[in-house]
Amino acid sequence: MRKQPSQARSRATVDAIIQAGARILADRGWAGFTTNGVADVAGVSIGSLYQYFPDKLSLVEAIRRHHFDEVLAVMRGTRKGERSLSQQVEALVQGMIEAHSVNADLHRVLLDEVPGHDGSSRRAHDAFLAEYQDHYKAFVASYGNSDGSSNAEIVAQLLSGAVEGVIHSAARKGILSSPELKQELILMICAYLRRPDF
Missing domain, CATH: 1.10.10.60 (Homeodomain-like)
Known part of the structure; x- marks a missing residue:
């Protein structure tokens, strides 16, 4: 600005x-x-x-930052209260669906059409990614084995990539509101986090 x-x-x-x-x-x-x-x-x-x-690029960056703030607010909200793994996963998935459903067409344009980041917007994007990844690390740490046999950072990276990939793909296809998509994503995450070595 x-x-x-x-x-x-x-x-x-x-x-x-x-x-x-x-x-x-x-x-x-x-x-x-x-x-x-x-x-x-x-x-x-x-x-x-x-x-x-x-110029219009600076305006688009403000729009993108506003979107980042919406996503992070949703993620912060999923941390509230004591919940079982399935309840926490459902809160996470529902929150991400809601954040990306606010304006799915906007999300698609930001992903697919708008030119890349400049230096200042890259810093904002990096700060967003750091908090985004920290959320997943905390999420994984709260449900992992206490003996530390799993690499929580790698698990968090895989989990965030899977959720992001499914959500972004669904946003592009206009199927974010599908109850089946939500349920299958919850089942996939829970199955991954409930595996014996975790």
Whole structure:
């Protein structure tokens, strides 16, 4: 961002711009995404938009960071309370489905169409990935054997990759709401974590 909003009105303007940008990106894809279109939908002047976002890539990065924050908020929420393994896995899977269902078309465009990260957005992405992976490490550590026979870090990496792959594939195909998909993903994770050597 060109400058950080300091007052409530400025924050509301930035939020409206990000929300409008997310809608346009989801509806029209990267090819139809313009700052003029975003300003129109947000109900602000193009000058107001440029006051905060110097170009459309910086706006897309703000949209991507907002998405990261939504995913992390869901993951933080799954840590609450004492639960059995199956209850915890169900909370994790449901949370990831919800986070990616908020705007599945936006998620698909961010994954498949938007150009890669620049230096500052790479740092934000790396910070997101670090917390994302830490969540899975904590999750695995809470259900693994106390003798440490399994490599919790590798298990966490495999688990996060499996969940992410299934969720992203389902988002692309428009089947995130499938109860069968959810149930099979829960069964797969539980079977993996209940294996004898874990």
